Amino acid sequence: MSRYEEPETREIPIPDFSRRPAGPPRRPRQQQPPQRPPRRPDSNHRQPPPTRPPAPPAKSEGGGSAGRTIVRTFGEVLITLGVVVLLFVVYELYVTNWMSGKLQDQASADLDAEWANERELHAEPLDGKAFARIYIPSFGADWNFTVQQGVDSETLEIGPGHYKTTAMPGEPGNMGVAGHRVGKGAPFNDLDLLNSCDAIVIETADSFYVYRVLPMADEAAGWAEGKGRDPKCANVAPLRDRDGAYAETVGRVIVTPGRGDAVAPVPYQPADVLPKASQAALLTLTTCHPRFSDRERMIIHSVLTNQLKKQPGAGYDDLLAEIGEA
Amino acid sequence: MYGWIWRHLPGPLAVRVLTAAVLVLGVVALLMFVVFPWAEPMLPFNDVAVEPE
Known part of the structure; x- marks a missing residue:
């Protein structure tokens, strides 16, 4: 600061700069500090420019290094685990959707090809293979997924799966379909938003089957005077009016995972409670509930209201116009 | 852990950054x-x- 010190400052930078290019950059950190101290005593006041902060690390290497290393490594491991958990969330919410999207596209193309080629169709759908397509118009006109045979995890990765022992589309009894609510394409993500009388369309090789969600538990009373007058709700009526065995079959039910009888021919009843001829044709969708959990299952029951043979050249758009959903 | 890996990556800085990214x-x-x-x-x-x- 004062002029007395100026001569000193000129002397120091010169040796320091000349020394630097000699060694490889940065590497010899540990070696540098020992070399520097001898220079320093002359220049207490003007340290900053020539010497770099590496001096403190030299001390840390000397004392308590084992403890520091352990603590630092432990911290790094914890941070790493946290990042891994975040990555898992990304995987679950995005990567599985992307993977399932590709599988679904493939299954959809295969199904179209199979339907387009007029050879005799398999009477029994093959496990893991698509045999139908599901549409829910209230989720958007372009919402559709292929329905595969079986509900094992590999099949459900492609899209919704059909419980093998349950009825086929249009048959009396109960057609059960399971689908993911989170990740894996999340076909049934919005199942909780379905209202009574919303259409669920199943397309097979030769027909469209239109099911409509049954009245909710709190709507069943006074249905005929209330929502039942909506033209959409033609042919939809509380099933308990039809037979007492259907008392528990309402539009939306939350059950525990063990209730396999949610997809029984007459839901929540033994299989033989009603003869097949007097069973209603139902479609039951199952998914996990609450979202992100498998504590319970959400069950949506719907009833067949009409069925239309596919006309050549007429597709799903024409069907939507016909059933008043377009 | 990460410091140890970084110190053991070979090559100049650019190569090390690239290796670390990979x-x-x-x-x-x-x-x-x-x-x-x-x-x-x-x-x-x-x-x-x-x-x-």
């Missing part, structure tokens, strides 16, 4: 395509089917 991407890919698909069925939020008891 290592990170490799670990992420391993997690996404091998570890997570393996671990997922054991976690309790992906069962959507009802099963008889």
Whole structure:
């Protein structure tokens, strides 16, 4: 600061700069500090420019290094685990959707090809293979997924799966379909938003089957005077009016995972409670509930209201116009 | 741990940065395509089917 010190400052930078290019950059950190101290005593006041902060690390290497290393490594491991958990969330919410999207596209193309080629169709759908397509118009006109045979995890990765022992589309009894609510394409993500009388369309090789969600538990009373007058709700009526065995079959039910009888021919009843001829044709969708959990299952029951043979050249758009959903 | 890896990466700074990026991407890919698909069925939020008891 004062002029007395100026001569000193000129002397120091010169040796320091000349020394630097000699060694490889940065590497010899540990070696540098020992070399520097001898220079320093002359220049207490003007340290900053020539010497770099590496001096403190030299001390840390000397004392308590084992403890520091352990603590630092432990911290790094914890941070790493946290990042891994975040990555898992990304995987679950995005990567599985992307993977399932590709599988679904493939299954959809295969199904179209199979339907387009007029050879005799398999009477029994093959496990893991698509045999139908599901549409829910209230989720958007372009919402559709292929329905595969079986509900094992590999099949459900492609899209919704059909419980093998349950009825086929249009048959009396109960057609059960399971689908993911989170990740894996999340076909049934919005199942909780379905209202009574919303259409669920199943397309097979030769027909469209239109099911409509049954009245909710709190709507069943006074249905005929209330929502039942909506033209959409033609042919939809509380099933308990039809037979007492259907008392528990309402539009939306939350059950525990063990209730396999949610997809029984007459839901929540033994299989033989009603003869097949007097069973209603139902479609039951199952998914996990609450979202992100498998504590319970959400069950949506719907009833067949009409069925239309596919006309050549007429597709799903024409069907939507016909059933008043377009 | 990371400091140790960094010190043991060979080459100049640019090469080391590149190697480190490749290592990170490799670990992420391993997690996404091998570890997570393996671990997922054991976690309790992906069962959507009802099963008889």
